[in-house]
Structures are given as structure tokens and as C-alpha cells.
Amino acid sequence: MNSKNACSQCPVDISEKDILEAMTEIGDYLDITPADFILIYKTAYQHAVHRLAGHVKAGDVMSRRVISASEDTSLKEAARLMAENNITGLPVIDHESRLVGVVSEKDFLREAGMGMDLSFMSVIARCMTDSGCRVSSLNSRKIRDIMTAPAVTVSENTSLSEIADILNERKINRVPVIGMNSKLCGIVTRSDIVSSCCAKIV
Amino acid sequence: MPYFSKMKGITKSPPAVKPAEIIWSWIGAFFGIIPMACMDDRLFSQGDVVMVIGSFGASAVLVYGAIRSPLAQPRNVLGGHVISALIGVSLYKLLPGHLWLASPLAVATSIAAMHATRTLHPPGGATALIAVTGSPKIHAMGYLYAVVPVALGALIMVFVALLVNNLSKHRRYPEFWW
Incomplete structure (x- = not known):
């Protein structure tokens, strides 16, 4: 993963327990494992940081x-x-x-x-x-x-x-x-x- | 959200997988189905499909083509098939001659039971349906159907998945066992 970005340390450290609790709270059948969710979350976070950092100007x-x-x-x-x-x-x-x-x-x-x-x-x-x-x-x-x-x-x-x-x-x-x-x-x-x-x- | 506007959907379909994923899915499914196909061919008279049941084709989609899905994990594959088979056979026996009622009950009850036991595996619905609408040979097996072909076939597919799905550096199986 490309993390050459000043904000790469920012992600909220979401845990497997958080995901399991969220899934329980939502209650529907979600076709994804907690591990995959964390992977998507972290990867998407990098993309968001990159996009926002590019948009925001001095x-x-x-x-x-x-x-x-x-x-x-x-x-x-x-x-x-x-x-x-x-x-x-x-x-x-x-x-x-x-x-x-x-x-x-x-x-x-x-x-x-x-x-x-x-x-x-x-x-x-x-x-x-x-x-x-x-x-x-x-x-x-x-x-x-x-x-x-x-x-x-x-x-x-x-x-x-x-x-x-x-x-x-x-x-x-x-x-x-x-x-x-x-x-x-x-x-x-x-x-x-x-x-x-x-x-x-x- | 108003009832009809919910039917428009809310998001995009996910992107296509990488070509390697397509190739590995093909390889996995080929080697996952071939053992049953061979046993079928040798042990039983031609035309009587007993080791190969349609729901294995559906399982192969998940176990070799969507290997990280919770639906494709060993717990779900084994549990989903066996529980659904037992429910299908039971309903066939409880409602002999009432296929119109035994069929929907078998599928619906299987889904409920799989949910309740955290073993949801979509092909299980087909396994239950086959127990009701299948050939006379399947009907004659009674509860043995849940063991052979169902449990045996599910075990073989999981076993092949362990071998094939871990060959690629970028794939792993399973995500969890139990």
C-alpha cells in the first residue's frame, strides 16, 4: 500500500471487536468478514486522505x-x-x-x-x-x-x-x-x- | 425511504476482479467438482446422478470464486449443506405427495435454520430442494442423503479448496474455521 503521505498515521485504529459490534448492531446479513472490512476501511482511508490532501490548498x-x-x-x-x-x-x-x-x-x-x-x-x-x-x-x-x-x-x-x-x-x-x-x-x-x-x- | 424508491438501488456494483482471480476460480472449481464426477461415473449406473448434485455447482462458485466471503467458509459449507439436507429429507417424509408445499417449506426452513446456526450457505437451499424434488434414487436414500452425497461432497470441496486456494500468494483459505 502506498503510504507516502503526511497523513498516513491518521486512521482511527478500528478493531475487529468494533466491526463485530457494528455488525451485531446492524443485524442484517453482511457478506463480509471483519478482516476484509478492516482491509477495505484502511485502504479506502488512504484514498480519502490522498484525495482530500490534493483538494485542500495552502x-x-x-x-x-x-x-x-x-x-x-x-x-x-x-x-x-x-x-x-x-x-x-x-x-x-x-x-x-x-x-x-x-x-x-x-x-x-x-x-x-x-x-x-x-x-x-x-x-x-x-x-x-x-x-x-x-x-x-x-x-x-x-x-x-x-x-x-x-x-x-x-x-x-x-x-x-x-x-x-x-x-x-x-x-x-x-x-x-x-x-x-x-x-x-x-x-x-x-x-x-x-x-x-x-x-x-x- | 418510500417503498418504491427503494427499488432503484443505492450504489454501484463492485469492480471486476483481477484476471488471476478468474483463472484461480476456474482451476479450483475444476478440481473441486472432478472427484464427485468421477465417483459418480464409476460407482453408479449412467444417468443416475447421485454423487454429483446440482447444489455442488453453486457451492463451487463460492468456495473457489468468492473465497473470502463468510458464505464460503468451511463452517458454512459443511453446516449449511448438512442442515439443509436433513430439513429437505424430513419435509419430503412429512408431506409425501405434496411437493408443492414440501418444496417451499424445505427451502425457507433451511434458510432460517442456517441463519440461526450461523451456517448460511446459499447452495444449502438447493440441497434441501433436491431432497424433495430429486430422483427416486435420492428419495430412496432417506437420511443417508445428508451423509452421501451431501456431507461427503461438501468435505471434498472444502479439502480441495484448502489445497488450491492457498497456492496463490494473493489468496488464502479459510478466513475462519468455526
Whole structure:
């Protein structure tokens, strides 16, 4: 079965007992075994997920109120913004709302961990060694210095299944949605995809 | 739903099976029926069909052609045939000379009994009917009819199904035994 889909983990784990109870409740003679029903259910579920993921576009699920920053924003301010809003990344825009890049936790970690694996623990490990903590050295710097540019972007018409593939391949957690002239119009995160995918089916 | 609009149906017929399924069905049915046909030919005088009864043809459709159906499982094949045979013979004996009544009663009662015992197997209805409307030779057997040809034939078909239906990587039989 083809399960190269972000939503392949979604199916409600229906059990043989559920099917037997449903059959008892329906009471008519149904010419199918519980095992075959589960097989049909799971296979059909994959098809439904695929169909829905193809139909749903970025524009349908993206957040339109995006918290963003400019290239000149200090890293201190950017970190505060992300912490306050409980997010892990910010699209970076110019004065005309055009997307110029993205700054995320990973960019911070890369700077603080000095090229080690980009994880929280690598920063901790770094801070506990002689060279000390490098986070303070980010104090005077601006988003421009560490952001990822150009950013991976999608348009409002990109389907969710394409976005899911992009997120998986690039190992990123969010992708800005841009319109005409690179203007930022929204953002799609992994959790947007998860909630839209399951909500459509259940 | 209003009475007549229910007659329009509500859905599409299922898609065709893969060609391999058609070929395996053919092979299974051929080897499932041939043992009875041979026994019939050797043991009894020609023209007297006693080991081969029509309902085995119907069973072959299920046991080799729709092998995942609950109707095609060993419990249903053996139980459905034997129970229906007993009911058919009983009604023939209870209502001698009243074929018009014994026939529908045999079929209807068989279906009810198969449902109640969770052994529904459509060819059982034919097995019951044959007990009532069959040849003088079948009538003469009495309850033996439920053993030979009915139980023996059902056993042979299930046995062949176990051998043939498990040859293909994509097929398996049975789904359940009991």
C-alpha cells in the first residue's frame, strides 16, 4: 500500500471487536468478514486522505495573521517575539511586506552551537564546556545575520500533499505562503496540516 | 425511504476482479467438482446422478470464486449443506405427495435454520430442494442423503479448496474455521 503521505498515521485504529459490534448492531446479513472490512476501511482511508490532501490548498488552511519581523530586528527582540507567541520561527519581510527570508530556532541553535548538530542539547553541551555559552554573543546581532534566505515558499494554490512533501524533504516545520511580488500572505505549519487532515476526515 | 424508491438501488456494483482471480476460480472449481464426477461415473449406473448434485455447482462458485466471503467458509459449507439436507429429507417424509408445499417449506426452513446456526450457505437451499424434488434414487436414500452425497461432497470441496486456494500468494483459505 502506498503510504507516502503526511497523513498516513491518521486512521482511527478500528478493531475487529468494533466491526463485530457494528455488525451485531446492524443485524442484517453482511457478506463480509471483519478482516476484509478492516482491509477495505484502511485502504479506502488512504484514498480519502490522498484525495482530500490534493483538494485542500495552502490558502484553505494557512494562518493569515502572521507574526513576522524585519531584517533589522535584533535577535534579542526576535527571540522575545517567538517566546511570547510560542512559535519556533518568523518570516522576515521588508518594508513592503515582501518576504526576504525566515529565521527559526534552528538558525539560533546553529549560531549558538557553533556548527554542531542543531539541537537544544548541543547548545547545553556547548555551554557546559570551557568555551562557555555563546548565546550572549548573539546579543548585538540582527536577524539579517543569521536568517535563512532565500526561504522555501509556496503559493496559495499549492496542495497540502505537496506542502507535506516539502516539509518532510527540507526538514522544516513551516513554510511561508507568498502571493504576487513575493508578498507574504500567510504561513502553513506542520500542525496546520495535521489538524486540517484529521478534521476533514473525522 | 418510500417503498418504491427503494427499488432503484443505492450504489454501484463492485469492480471486476483481477484476471488471476478468474483463472484461480476456474482451476479450483475444476478440481473441486472432478472427484464427485468421477465417483459418480464409476460407482453408479449412467444417468443416475447421485454423487454429483446440482447444489455442488453453486457451492463451487463460492468456495473457489468468492473465497473470502463468510458464505464460503468451511463452517458454512459443511453446516449449511448438512442442515439443509436433513430439513429437505424430513419435509419430503412429512408431506409425501405434496411437493408443492414440501418444496417451499424445505427451502425457507433451511434458510432460517442456517441463519440461526450461523451456517448460511446459499447452495444449502438447493440441497434441501433436491431432497424433495430429486430422483427416486435420492428419495430412496432417506437420511443417508445428508451423509452421501451431501456431507461427503461438501468435505471434498472444502479439502480441495484448502489445497488450491492457498497456492496463490494473493489468496488464502479459510478466513475462519468455526
